[in-house]
Amino acid sequence: QKEVEQNSGPLSVPEGAIASLNCTYSDRGSQSFFWYRQYSGKSPELIMSIYSNGDKEDGRFTAQLNKASQYVSLLIRDSQPSDSATYLCAVRNNDMRFGAGTRLTVKP
């Protein structure tokens, strides 16, 4: 079992729709959870961090954490073509572990 699992995609949504990205993790001791966006050929860029169960909203982005289910998700509302990228889920318990990423395509 991989430490951090994400659907590789591609996930395709129309412009203006809600994109839902999911992530599960295996280490129950994980304390911090992050979502990064990575455009092709670029380095990862931090979008959201979440540390406690529940929802955390920042603009069009909402991160959701359920530690009992070992599940993290990212919702992107009013998706734009500029949101097309690979989204990386990262989980930290001492070390940071990344999923392989979900490729999102937002079609105009």
Added chain:
Amino acid sequence: DAGVTQSPTHLIKTRGQQVTLRCSPISGHKSVSWYQQVLGQGPQFIFQYYEKEERGRGNFPDRFSARQFPNYSSELNVNALLLGDSALYLCASSLGGENQPQHFGDGTRLSIL
């Protein structure tokens, strides 16, 4: 403020050679982590340093080593390069606390011929 800076941006080496990659963290950040990212995969953790001490090591062979300097900059060294070492090497810095997010540099693209 300047972000995380890495040098060089691109590097071409041959098998068996040695390479040194450099990283300068964001001003005020005391922790530096190194990652290897191959195409289609997420970054794989190599090392973390905080206040010049190694705080974590990923599942990489002893050919990989690193250090952090008093000014918090860091170097990653890879000896006896293999074709499989071809990847994007990313440096990330943070303030150092457990919950602090990491911010990435643009990376060094290493190609082994």
